[in-house]
Amino acid sequence: MEIKLKKIRVKQxxxxxxxxxxxxxxxxxxxxxLGPSGSGKSVLLKxxxxxxQPNSGRVEIDGKSLFSFSxxxxxxxxxxxxxxxxxxxxxxxTTLFQNMSLPLRLHFPQIDEAEITKRVTELLxxxxxxxxxxxxxxxxxxxxxxxxxxxxAVISDPETLFLxxxxxxxxxxxxxxxxxxxxxxxxxxxTIVIVTHDPVLTSQVADWLVVLQTGRILECGPTPEVASSxxxxxxxxxxRVLSQASTFDGSIxxxxxxxxDS
Amino acid sequence: MVERIGHWVIQRFLGFLYAxxxxxxxxxxxxxxxxxxxxxxxxxxxQILFTGVEAVGVVSVLALALGAVIIIQGLSLLxxxxxxxxxxxxxxxxxxxxxxxxLTAFIIIARSGTAIATELGNMVVSHEIEAYVSVGxxxxxxxxxxxxxxxxxxxxxxxLYFNLFGLAGSYFVTALIRPIQFLQxxxxxxxxxxxxDILSSLVKSLVFGVIISxxxxxxxxxxxxxxxxxPQMVIxxxxxxxxxxxxxxxxITLIYxxx
Numbered sequence: 001m002e003i004k005l006k007k008i009r010v011k012q013x014x015x016x017x018x019x020x021x022x023x024x025x026x027x028x029x030x031x032x033x034l035g036p037s038g039s040g041k042s043v044l045l046k047x048x049x050x051x052x053q054p055n056s057g058r059v060e061i062d063g064k065s066l067f068s069f070s071x072x073x074x075x076x077x078x079x080x081x082x083x084x085x086x087x088x089x090x091x092x093x094t095t096l097f098q099n100m101s102l103p104l105r106l107h108f109p110q111i112d113e114a115e116i117t118k119r120v121t122e123l124l125x126x127x128x129x130x131x132x133x134x135x136x137x138x139x140x141x142x143x144x145x146x147x148x149x150x151x152x153a154v155i156s157d158p159e160t161l162f163l164x165x166x167x168x169x170x171x172x173x174x175x176x177x178x179x180x181x182x183x184x185x186x187x188x189x190x191t192i193v194i195v196t197h198d199p200v201l202t203s204q205v206a207d208w209l210v211v212l213q214t215g216r217i218l219e220c221g222p223t224p225e226v227a228s229s230x231x232x233x234x235x236x237x238x239x240r241v242l243s244q245a246s247t248f249d250g251s252i253x254x255x256x257x258x259x260x261d262s
Numbered sequence: 263m264v265e266r267i268g269h270w271v272i273q274r275f276l277g278f279l280y281a282x283x284x285x286x287x288x289x290x291x292x293x294x295x296x297x298x299x300x301x302x303x304x305x306x307x308x309q310i311l312f313t314g315v316e317a318v319g320v321v322s323v324l325a326l327a328l329g330a331v332i333i334i335q336g337l338s339l340l341x342x343x344x345x346x347x348x349x350x351x352x353x354x355x356x357x358x359x360x361x362x363x364x365l366t367a368f369i370i371i372a373r374s375g376t377a378i379a380t381e382l383g384n385m386v387v388s389h390e391i392e393a394y395v396s397v398g399x400x401x402x403x404x405x406x407x408x409x410x411x412x413x414x415x416x417x418x419x420x421x422l423y424f425n426l427f428g429l430a431g432s433y434f435v436t437a438l439i440r441p442i443q444f445l446q447x448x449x450x451x452x453x454x455x456x457x458x459d460i461l462s463s464l465v466k467s468l469v470f471g472v473i474i475s476x477x478x479x480x481x482x483x484x485x486x487x488x489x490x491x492x493p494q495m496v497i498x499x500x501x502x503x504x505x506x507x508x509x510x511x512x513x514i515t516l517i518y519x520x521x
Contacts, residue, residue: 012487051392071400078398085396089389103397152397162396 001062001080001160001191002027003048008057010043010215017043018054019215028189030205032196032223034241035212041195042086042164044212048193049083049162050074079107082153086164086195088145090137096148097133103156123151127177143170150178160191167198179204197241211237284480288410291403295411302408309412313374314419320369322431325357325424328365329432332356337440350454357428358459359518363466364511366421367474370413371503375478378409379499382482383492391483406479413478414471421467462518469510477503 003025010018018040025031025048033041046052047059050066059066061077069077082103090099100123101116120133129147137145146169153161166182167175179201186192186205196202202209209226211218211234219226219234229235295302336349382405385391391401433447481499485491 046392049396051395075398078396081396083393083396085389085393087389089393091390091393092384092388102399106398 002060003160003191003193004060005044005048006058006060008044008047008054008059010040010047010052011055012043017215018047021057021212021215021217023210023217023220025191025193026208027191029207030186030192030194031208031210032194032202032206033210033212034196034202035218035237036241038214039212040215041212045162045164045193045195049081050077051083075107079156080159082156082158082161084146084149084153084161084163084166086168088137088142088149090145090148090152092137095134095136096131096140096144099137099148100133100151100155103152107156119155120151123155123181126181127151128174143174146170147174147178150181154181154185158190161185161193163192163194163196165196165198166194167196167201213237281476281480284483285476287402288406288476288479291400291407292410295403295407302404305404306408306412309374309409310416312377313370313413314416317369317373317416317420318423320373321366321420321424322427324365324369325362325428326431326435328361329353329357329428330435333432333436333442334439337436337442347450350450353429353432353451354454354456354459358425358455358463359466360511360515362424362428363421363463363470364507366417366424366467367470367507368504370417370420370471370474371500371507374413374416375474375499375503376496378413378475378478379482379496380492382479383485383495384489386483386485387487387489387492401483406483409479410472410475413475414468417471417474418464418467421463425463458518458521462514466511466514469514470507473506473510474503477506 005021005023005025008018008021009016017038021040021044033044035041043052047054050059050061050069053067061069064073066077090096091102094102097117097120100120104111104116104119124130124133124147127147127150129144129151131140131144137148140148146166150163150166153163163182167178170178182192182194182201182205192205194201194205206223208221209223210220211226213233218237219229219231226234227238332353333349336352337346340346340348340352382391385405391405394401394404429451430448433442433444436442437444478499481495481502485495
């Protein structure tokens with residue numbers, strides 16, 4: 001699936017949070033959006049996923065305007081995509097299990113209840129999630145809700161994934177397991193777009209980097225090129241943004257290099 | 263000054279266009295609702311349960327009390343003018359044509375209108391609406407249409423119930439204070455009820471149901487980011503629904519008398 005952003009502009013609270021952004025997400029690659037808080041990463045991710053309509057500009061999916069899709073085209077597109085929200089965004093009036101299984105029920109009505117349960121359970125075991133699935137989201141911790149949001153996004157094995165801070169607020173073991181899952185999806189040539197501040201995730205999965213500042217793309221390209229950028233603003237953002245979430249010593253750019261080599 | 267007024271007018275006009283588009287979209291989706299395999303049926307059932315079934319108690323008390331008050335007042339005053347039989351016409355006019363639909367609407371605004379606007383507003387703030395969009399569930403079809411149909415249908419049925427309970431039940435209350443002959447009461451009542459009265463009542467409750475559900479869902483969706491917007495939008499929804507229902511009531515009554 002080819003996703004193209006053309007001259008995207010999004011206004012919120014009287015200011016441009018995304019300002020004239022054009023970018024083609026490389027198909028079957030993992031693109032990481034980086035930037036300081038408030039740089040418009042999450043908004044851009046929602047625009048690319050067709051969740052938020054921009055004030056101007058065009059999002060194209062395989063050459064067709066996403067926001068002009070018919071209901072059937074939209075349903076097909078949603079069947080092939082998954083989205084993890086920064087705050088999980090679970091439906092509060094349904095159980096954790098119902099949250100995770102809805103995409104399967106909706107897009108694959110031929111799958112029976114036993115198979116749905118099996119798929120959900122298998123994924124949860126892989127991640128190491130042991131909470132009661134009949135709980136409502138309000139009864140689960142933020143980390144648990146994030147895991148459920150992740151499972152909801154990947155349960156139907158979509159071609160394209162949009163992940164907004166997928167590993168934040170999650171315990172170490174589950175983080176490792178989810179990182180492993182993301183790596184596996186990458187190996188399966190899924191198109192993945194990630195917003196993250198996590199240097200480990202970035203170093204291990206990013207094929208492309210997009211560096212944003214105040215709603216504009218500062219630099220974008222294959223990770224080695226961006227990581228070795230001579231633009232001092234890009235270096236400053238890479239160092240500052242990634243180190244905010246890091247708990248290790250050493251240069252962030254070195255970590256990126258190590259990740260690419262591994 | 264002129265610029266500000268112009269800006270205000272343009273904003274209002276754009277808001278009107280947007281609301282009209284929302285209304286048409288809901289109507290279109292409502293026609294498709296019954297033809298599709300819908301996960302929204304559960305929402306529809308719950309909405310009817312909450313708006314209709316759970317409001318029966320309040321509606322009963324109100325209908326009973328109103329009917330009794332009209333009978334008692336009427337039986338005290340009208341015979342003094344030699345117009346005792348007018349009590350039945352007054353009962354039908356007040357309960358069936360006027361207060362039945364509007365009081366039921368007010369109950370629904372207070373109970374369901376506020377609840378719908380609050381719930382949808384909360385869903386916007388917690389990004390649940392966006393989550394529905396992300397998996398391919400159309401929020402209009404899944405969240406608005408069942409509430410629109412549920413509220414409209416419930417209001418229609420509650421209004422019928424209000425009428426029946428108000429007219430019949432009030433007899434029994436009155437019988438405790440001022441005994442009237444059972445058969446005489448109902449025979450006179452039936453003679454006083456015209457098909458136009460029933461039609462007017464049904465049309466009103468239908469229109470009020472549409473107004474309340476549209477205004478509540480529209481304002482719920484107008485919440486943008488902050489939880490503090492939710493009570494503001496709920497207040498707005500209540501105010502708009504009351505005003506629009508009263509205007510619609512006046513217009514329908516006018517049409518009734520002009521026909």
